[in-house]
Amino acid sequence: MLKYAMIGGGPGAFVGAVHRRALMLNGQAKLVAGCFSRDLEKSHAIGAELGLNEDRLYATPEEMARLEAGDIDFAVVVTSNEAHYPNVKSCLEHGIHVMCDKPFTHTSAQAAELVELARSKGLTLGVTYTYAGYPMVRQMKEMIARGDIGEIRFINCEYPQGWLAEMLEATGHIQASWRADPARSGGVLSLGDVGTHVEYLVPHVTGLKLTRLAARLDTLVPGRQLDDNGTILTEYDSGARGMYWYSQAATGMVNGLTLRIFGSEGGLEWHQEDPDHLRHMPLGQPARTIVRGTPDLTPGAQAFSHTPPGHPEGWLLAFANIYTNFCNTIAHGAAPDFPTGEDGLRGVQFIETCLESSRNDTTWIQL
Ligand SMILES: NC(=O)c1ccc[n+]([C@@H]2O[C@H](COP(=O)([O-])OP(=O)(O)OC[C@H]3O[C@@H](n4cnc5c(N)ncnc54)[C@H](O)[C@@H]3O)[C@@H](O)[C@H]2O)c1
Structure with missing residues (x-):
């Protein structure tokens, strides 16, 4: 079982909970830490709902990346768009594999920098273009x-x-x-x-x-x-x-x-x-x-x-399929088969x- 942390996905957020449910369905990774909001109290509220240890809930994503490096296998970035670049960068700099939601960054220069950072550190970087799943x-x-x-x-x-x-x-x-x-x-x-x-x-x-x-x-x-x-x-x-x-x-x-x-x-x-x-x-x-x-x-x-057949599948399982391949790459070095x-x-x-x-x-x- 891999261990992951989430950045974003606080109270009232839309897609963070979808990622968490998909990863539960997928069964390969367990949520252990988070900075779910810029407001620590809100992070604590979600952390308590999810049964997380209080000392693994962080005031900033940077603090989380620094203190969780080595203890988590990957981070999921599901913030509003402006916070993708700094937070993906912070995780990669601390040696953490990342899955980020789309659109990846504000500028192509930022995106190219993150791709190069992941490549130079041998880290896995994914973007949840869900429909591929x-x-x-x-x-x-x-x-x-x-x-x-x-x-x-x-x-x-x-x-x-x-x-x-x-x-x-x-x-x-x-x-x-x-x-x-x-x-x-x-x-x-x-x-x-x-x-x-x-x-x-x-x-x-x-x-x-x-x-x-x-x-x-x-x-x-x-x-x-x-x-x-x-x-x-x-x-x-x-x-x-x-x-x-x-x-x-x-x-x-x-x-x-x-x-x-x-x-x-x-x-x-x-x-x-x-x-x-x-x-x-x-x-x-x-x-x-x-x-x-x-x-x-x-x-x-x-x-x-x-x-x-006849028992409909949908969006959650599409997310889960993307995570299956992402986790297989991190855990077993499988060739990337995800966005x-x-x-x-x-x-x-x-x-x-x-x-x-x-x-x-x-x-x-x-x-
Ligand atoms: N793949 C898909 O199908 C899909 C679907 C919906 C949304 N998205 C993407 O997911 C991202 C989130 O969208 P949403 O609708 O869930 O937004 P949202 O506003 O509902 O949730 C964003 C969350 O991020 C938190 N946040 C923002 N900045 C933060 C920071 N610096 N540190 C910690 N937490 C922070 C907010 O407090 C909030 O909880 C967007 O990039 C969006 O484009 C993708």
């Missing part, structure tokens, strides 16, 4: 790799949410407030929050490299400072083309991540809100639905699949490139 995402990846849909021609990926279709940040809503604040979010709102998931998912599944893009970032809700919607045209190293749409102002949408990939021999379509089903449309044949948990899944999809710091760096470069394109009237920019 879904069995049917792995199924798509392995079907494409074995040529089931032929040569990819076009990719359409969309990620609409609707929870920011009103000025929630003006109401003091915790998660909306820092996401909509340029100084804390990193200069983008929805592009960092949901657009980066799209950026990671497409090359992960297709094996293609994004080479050029033209982006238009919109602010649909009056009074908002940052983007809450965006459309991006894409080109890849193979010559394939694509179109991304992300939004958090898509009124009524919940978490509509959808990936469609069209090749010379067939197409694939997956909806995150119906994660156990994958539509395969072979050229000239009737479309079929591939169901998670059935025996003809690809090996990677089988390995990510935990419940029988890494390099992937986090590419995500931040993507944000910077989209911003530049959008500011220049949606001009095409080479990556």
Whole structure:
């Protein structure tokens, strides 16, 4: 059993508790320490709920990294975006492996520095692009790799949410407030929050490299400072083309991540809100639905699949699958099979490139 500490995930926080539950499901690591909030009292409140020893709850992440180095195997950074860089850096400097949530850092220079720091110290660095942990995402990846849909021609990926279709940040809503604040979010709102998931998912599944893009970032809700919607045209190293749409102002949408990939021999379509089903449309044949948990899944999809068919799996187990591979790397030196710091760096470069394109009237920019 590995031992880990958490930075962020205090009272009222959204994703920290999800990481803790995923790591419980995964069963390879136990939470032993934390700096769950900038307010020590709040850290104590969560620590008590989780049954942690009081002397392993810290006032600052730096103090935690310094005093826990050697006693923990890894740290999980689930703070608001502005605190990712200093806290990942502090953990790496103290020789601690890190899993950080996305978007990785505010700038690509910061991300590159962290990647280099981890590399020079031989440490494992991951970024939780959660959707890579879904069995049917792995199924798509392995079907494409074995040529089931032929040569990819076009990719359409969309990620609409609707929870920011009103000025929630003006109401003091915790998660909306820092996401909509340029100084804390990193200069983008929805592009960092949901657009980066799209950026990671497409090359992960297709094996293609994004080479050029033209982006238009919109602010649909009056009074908002940052983007809450965006459309991006894409080109890849193979010559394939694509179109991304992300939004958090898509009124009524919940978490509509959808990936469609069209090749010379067939197409694939997956909806995150119906994660156990994958539509395969072979050229000239009737479309079929591939169901998670059935025996003809690809090996990677089988390995990510935990419940029988018809017994839905979802987000928590996708997080757990990412942690399984992360823990296997730390514990047994397994080859990294999870989103890494390099992937986090590419995500931040993507944000910077989209911003530049959008500011220049949606001009095409080479990556
Ligand atoms: N992978 C995913 O699917 C996914 C989903 C949601 C959020 N996220 C990411 O997770 C991160 C957290 O998002 P959230 O919605 O949970 O935010 P949140 O505001 O709900 O929680 C952030 C927590 O971090 C704590 N914190 C902030 N600065 C700190 C510091 N310096 N030291 C210690 N604690 C500190 C806050 O007190 C709070 O408890 C963000 O980067 C977000 O983009 C990822």
